[in-house]
Amino acid sequence: MSRKNVDDYITEGIHGVRLPKEDERIRFLGTLRERVVIALTIGQVMSDSGLEKLEEAMQQHPGTRLIMNGHVAYRFLTEEKALATKYNIPYTTITNEENNTDIGAVLTYDHAIDKEEIFIKEEEAEEENEEEKKEKTLRSKIKNWFR
Template sequence: MSNKQIDDILQEGIHGKKEIKPAERKRFLGTLRERVVIVLTKGQLMQDNALNQLANAMRQHPDTKLLLNGEVSSRFMKEEKALANQYNIPYTVVMNQDAQSDLGAVLTYDHAVDIEEIFVEEETREVQKEDKKANFITRIKNWFQ
């Protein structure tokens, strides 16, 4: 064996295996961005705002798996686990104390699919207020008619 091979083996023994794109893997709960179908943030996971989009993605991509962030309480993941069971998609709760991720759930393949838009848009409070205001105005118009 050459000195380079010995150094590589020693470094791997000390620091662990070299990992491709470690920051990306930490953010996406152990997978790469190019493999992801859809992502829910922790907030979306706790509020169940994006459950319909996740169900649609599971229906369209039956050969995926669901990665759930272990930092989120399991009571907030009941619906996501039920959806995974409904569509026969395996799920894993990822517990990585070394990595902090803002993501709560990641639906992913084990190969690259390069889906352009993976993030579910946050429903803003402004849009909710405008919807309530429009609904109120519609009810008043209907009352006068």
């Protein structure tokens, strides 16, 4: 282990102690990637395209917690909060003014699980949206028949 010099002490005094994998912690809202069950991008949170996958993950992993990005408007986080409440999963909102991330919400453990695929593929999210659109258009067609 290397010895600290005066510059190291000054840097720690100004910026604080450097955490291991700090870039990873910034991206995943304060947690490490190895602890993440599922991660939703800001776009997926705002469009609610990952809600089904998030709900499935919450059902399968009851000992987790939900961390949401505080830079996302409150109205876009209501569905995620409702799901967390439904499955008794604690949730917090993290706002880091110094750093930006593309992650909107993370379902995470307090320990490492090393799940290989944590992101919802955009194709899956688009398929969900297309199914919703088809369902809405079918409903509107049926409604128009009876008007």
